[in-house]
Amino acid sequence: MHRVFSRSRPTPSYRRSSSFRSRQRKVIFSGIQPTGVPHLGNYLGALVNWVHLQKASQPDDQLIYSVVGLHAITLPQDPAQLRQEKRAAMATLLAIGIDPTRSILFHQDEVSEHAELAWILGCLAPLGRLNRMTTYKAKISTGKTDERLGLFSYPVLQAADILLYKATHVPVGEDQRQHLELTRDLAQAFNQQFRAETFHLPQDIITPSKRIFSLRDSSQKMSKSAADPKSRIGLTDTADEIALKIRKAITDSSHEIVWDPKDRPGVSNLLTILHACTTDPALDTSATAEFRNTSLVDFKSRVAEAVESRVAPIRSEFHRLNSDEGYIQSVSRNGAERARSIASRTLQEVKSRIGLEAI
Template sequence: MNRIFSGVQPTGNLHLGNYLGAIRNWVRLQDQFDCIFCIVDLHAITVWQDPAELRKSTREVTAAYLAAGIDGKKHIVFNQSQVPGHAQLAWIFNCVARLGWLNRMTQFKEKSGKQRENASAGLYVYPNLMAADILLYKATHVPVGEDQKQHVELARDIAQKFNNDFGVNLFPLPEPMIQGAAARVMSLRDGTKKMSKSDPSDMSRINMTDDADLVAQKIRKAKTDPHPLPGPEALGAGGQVKDEALTARPEAFNLLGIYAALSDRPLAAVIAEFEGKEFSAFKQALTDLAVATLGKIGNEMKRLLADPAEIDGVLRHGAERARAVSTPILREVEDVVGFLRP
């Protein structure tokens, strides 16, 4: 059976964009793949983290996985630091990957910004760790957004170079599974900016821990414009919003896109239903849909977070299973490289 590996950094405040762009899609893949879902805490510390907050966020992300419907008994759910093989294989890949490859990685440039000389070495080589995350389990598929596709391509390059360097066929070349348009959810306060946990305004996002009342309040106060909702003329031949329409009314199309994603319907069908209507009526429909979908997830997250022992048990059991899968693969790699083991 094909195997999926994917993960989220434990940096807190998971929101609607994380749910629609990643976690919901993972839930749907559970019946088709052998799945490994990780909380990538080693990646998180490429920038400084408060230790207490890191532990809290690790539990919060785990709770989100479970509350959204990921089955921690059928599939593997664990935090990365509990499996030393990730760091061990990453070091080997540090010696396989080329500096030129890492220099082309766009996310390091974005995250380091003008302070590149002060960025950690871990931030520079973390794409090699991401490759190790995937290949430590010989994963065949990696669900990612378009902005992460480059990392999967690097993992393929590393796998291929390792296989060629040592004359083996040890690693598969993992395939990226690009998420759909729902992966890009914009701020409720500014439709030109992506919904983000780093936005100082909590009203800009719907958090996965928000209860029904707070979800309703945020949608009610979401930024709109004074015009009735647009019609099909705003869409191009492929069903995507025309650039000029999106530029003119970003908040309208953001809310319509959220409704389409939550209802699992094409955007064209949603626009046809609400064409010409006022935002007040549409916002009520969106509120009802969002509360029905997210309210139960938020409630279950709160229940789980009130009992950290349950979450810790899932992570401990998942780490045991992850080590059982990864240890033989790591030993195979070490034998190929020439490491002497008693």
């Protein structure tokens, strides 16, 4: 039987066909790498949407959220630090509002079926397609990363993460759309080669999100890997730390508060943060009239207050949860058991299709 690997059609947008108004049962999967406590950019750009999806879901929908440790080791890691960061990532997800009784929350590396399905899918994935992955090329182009198989093939592991639970929907940002297209194509290739509708072709969920930039270089996304810790706001930063980082945020020589991402990126980034953190729906990102007579110092103070208001409950809950080691372990263990019960059935079906079932 020859291999079939065709391009799938573009996935529809969230508003058109991924809306929660539809009553098709949804299985939603998403993951985050264990890089310790996420920063404000992670939260406003992705994690807050996990909570929104949980709130918007119906009782028969299934939400599966994972701390993806196997992805983390595509780059060198200190073992002791990785253990701490896995726990911190789990505590943060609980602190922001992920409910382990409503969503399956687990560590990917504790469910071995992920790695096994990744190998099977890797036997279908064309090298040329993986070589064109923009995220891989971007990391290699920096010269700071060796060309290793794990980094090259991690989009296949990502596909396995999604398909192992027969996900129907995946919340993605623009930088991950290419990976979801690969996931759909691998699912389609498997279904066609083995003449069975084993996998769904997962759709993207394009949810409203904010792209938050570095406080020190507004041409770069806020990132934990940035050398300057003042470039980012951690979800466990204190009120004083937040105020200091916002006060030191690089803007420009003009003191006028204007929304102009092209010519005033630093101020525009602070406006984005303010809009994302405020509870006032009337405060639009580009609505700057109310700041006409506001000094830059006072404006930054208001941004810091809004961030602290949003972060303080998360910070408090994180510290409470992180001190309860037994609870974190219980959530992780229970989540892994629930995930494994689904993953093992899917892998058994896949192995049976390809002729590797137990005899």
